[in-house]
Amino acid sequence: MRQNAGVWAAIFIFLFGLMFFWMSLSFDYMGPEGPGPGLLPLWLSGLLIILSVVYMMNSIKHITRFKDILPRGKGFINIVTIIGSFLLFLLTVKSIGFVMAGTLFLFILLAREYQWYAGLGISIGISIILFWVFCKLLSVPIPVNAWGW
Structure with a gap:
């Protein structure tokens, strides 16, 4: 796992989504006239968290090494x-x-x-x-x- 670039990318995206999910909870989900400022970031960050977990499971099956994707020269x-x-x-x-x-x-x-x-x-x-x-x-x-x- 230490050399699996996909797993590390998924962990980074998961933490990024989790941070924005937590921050979106500080905004109102619904406002007086409809959806509030917290609706879109909550759903998008939740979707990002779910997709990162799916990507992590896929990355565990199909290993991508750092040396294969990092550019040279x-x-x-x-x-x-x-x-x-x-x-x-x-x-x-x-x-x-x-x-x-x-x-x-x-x-x-x-x-x-x-x-x-x-x-x-x-x-x-x-x-x-x-x-x-x-x-x-x-x-x-x-x-x-x-x-x-």
């Missing part, structure tokens, strides 16, 4: 790059603002496949467009730097 480097750039984004977004952190995040992802100037241009453009849409149009509070972006 360039695929592994791509995953490490994505996770690393995302962590860098999370660590820097509050101090340098969304536009600069988003530009850095996207540039790291795009620099391996595009010329540096094309990757930088795309990164800046997408970050500014996302900032404009969410901050200006939708009034979503987004972390900004000293210059307001």
Whole structure:
């Protein structure tokens, strides 16, 4: 079982569903005008718990080893790059603002496949467009730097 990736995935999904099931109990199941805010998360997380148990039973029968599904070579480097750039984004977004952190995040992802100037241009453009849409149009509070972006 220690090497069975399917069982571990099922355990993770089960715990995830259980956490959301528990959290959904804090919302009203029914409101004054019909279904309340707790209805959908309760049923979806309950379904997720049931499906994870079914998947676990199936995974016990059909063993999938970690070494068979984990990528090697360039695929592994791509995953490490994505996770690393995302962590860098999370660590820097509050101090340098969304536009600069988003530009850095996207540039790291795009620099391996595009010329540096094309990757930088795309990164800046997408970050500014996302900032404009969410901050200006939708009034979503987004972390900004000293210059307001």
